[in-house]
Amino acid sequence: MRIAHFSDLHLLSLDGVPMRRFLNKRLTGWANLRLKRGHVHRASHVRAIAREIANAGVDHVVVTGDLTNLALENEFELARDVLVEDLGIDPARVTVLPGNHDVYTRGSMTSRRFESYFADWLESDLPELAVDTPGGRFPVVKLRGAAAIVALSSAVPQLPFVAAGEIGRAQLDALAGVLAHPEVARRTLVLALHHPVLDRDRSRTRAAMEGLRDAPALLALLMPVARGLVVHGHLHRRVQRVMTTARGKLQQVGATSASLHDVRVDRMAAFNLYELDGHGVKRVESCVRDPVTGAFAPDSVPKYV
Numbered sequence: 001m002r003i004a005h006f007s008d009l010h011l012l013s014l015d016g017v018p019m020r021r022f023l024n025k026r027l028t029g030w031a032n033l034r035l036k037r038g039h040v041h042r043a044s045h046v047r048a049i050a051r052e053i054a055n056a057g058v059d060h061v062v063v064t065g066d067l068t069n070l071a072l073e074n075e076f077e078l079a080r081d082v083l084v085e086d087l088g089i090d091p092a093r094v095t096v097l098p099g100n101h102d103v104y105t106r107g108s109m110t111s112r113r114f115e116s117y118f119a120d121w122l123e124s125d126l127p128e129l130a131v132d133t134p135g136g137r138f139p140v141v142k143l144r145g146a147a148a149i150v151a152l153s154s155a156v157p158q159l160p161f162v163a164a165g166e167i168g169r170a171q172l173d174a175l176a177g178v179l180a181h182p183e184v185a186r187r188t189l190v191l192a193l194h195h196p197v198l199d200r201d202r203s204r205t206r207a208a209m210e211g212l213r214d215a216p217a218l219l220a221l222l223m224p225v226a227r228g229l230v231v232h233g234h235l236h237r238r239v240q241r242v243m244t245t246a247r248g249k250l251q252q253v254g255a256t257s258a259s260l261h262d263v264r265v266d267r268m269a270a271f272n273l274y275e276l277d278g279h280g281v282k283r284v285e286s287c288v289r290d291p292v293t294g295a296f297a298p299d300s301v302p303k304y305v
Contacts, residue, residue: 001145003190004053006271007064007233008257009046010101011078041069041259043078045269045289049258050086052287052296053271060144061089064233064255065099065155065194071108076117083121095142096121098135098155099194099233100163109134109157126184129177131170138171139178146278148187150178154195154212163210165195165234172217179221188276189228189250196232197222198241198252200304210234219243225250227280236260237267238286240301251281253301261291266302 053061063083068075083094098114108114115122115136122140124130130137135153142149152175154165167175178184195212197219212218222230226248236257243250255272262268268288275283287296 001060001147001276002056002058003060003062003147003149003274003276004056004058004271005062005064005192005231005253005255005274006049006053006258007194007255008066008099008236008259009063009079009082010041010066010069010257010259011043011046011075011082012041012069040261041257042261042269043259045261046082046258047086048289048294049269049271050082054086054088056273056287058273059093060142060147060149061087061094062149062151062190062192062231063094063096064192064231065097066101066233066257067096067099068102068104071102071104071113073113076113080117083118091120092123092142093144094121095140095149095151095192097138097140097151097192097194098153100155100158100165103134103155103157106157112136114155126178126181129174129181131174133168133171139175141178141181141184143183143187146188147190147276148184149190149192150175150184152191152193154193161209163234164208164213165193165211166213167193167218168214172214172221175218176221179225186278188278188280189225190274190276191222191228191230191250193230193232195234196239196252196254197230198243199235200241222250223247229253229274229276229281231255231272231274233257237264238270238272238301239266240284240303248280251284253284255286263291265299270299272301 067079
């Protein structure tokens with residue numbers, strides 16, 4: 001089975017948005033875009049990646065959050081347009097989940113904006129095990145061939161300058177039920193979320209500001225799992241680590257931002273490809289867009305201890 005994975009589209013659309021919509025966390029987010037990131041995130045990279053995946057003959061696609069920048073309706077419409085027109089793959093073969101930018105404000109959470117725009121992509125094969133989260137009803141489970149793709153939401157509204165995520169007790173309890181389900185247990189697990197579970201590169205302070213706050217609880221739930229993948233975004237770079245469990249190992253693999261224009265090869269816009277079967281993960285690689293020509297070329301995903 002072949003799975004494509006891309007993340008952190010950060011699609012921005014401010015057309016017609018009144019200034020009063022920025023009298024919240026969006027004001028600092030907008031300033032950050034203008035001062036630090038606005039010139040390096042390009043929607044053209046996202047659309048090119050979606051079209052490349054559409055022609056790659058994959059069995060499933062996973063998008064691990066931050067489809068939008070400021071959780072505005074215009075941006076959700078733009079992201080949905082990418083999935084429908086550029087990717088063009090049946091929503092049953094695509095798993096989508098929110099990142100912190102998709103639940104950027106309490107208004108975007110209470111209006112259930114992510115859930116309403118991506119309802120077609122959020123249908124679960126085990127809906128009875130899903131619970132309400134700030135990003136919608138999760139876990140979303142898709143049983144596809146040799147893989148059990150399980151999407152979690154780590155997206156929660158935060159104060160300005162805070163990008164941390166949290167799974168929450170209710171969703172963790174629901175995940176325990178999902179992992180114990182026989183149709184999941186007999187397949188190779190592909191667990192998808194926005195924030196990485198293992199992230200040893202951050203200080204304790206940065207982890208509290210940007211990391212997954214209940215990562216230890218999630219790691220404990222994964223200890224009985226013998227094989228599989230944990231895929232994420234958030235870091236804006238390609239990276240993989242091995243997660244040792246009580247029965248085997250999981251490979252945690254991050255995708256860079258699909259819109260990021262950067263001369264550093266581990267950060268330049270790209271998507272990941274995974275091959276797996278019922279016995280585990282067979283291959284991990286990335287397809288990186290050339291910053292000059294726009295062509296895609298295969299590359300490895302850097303490994304970290």
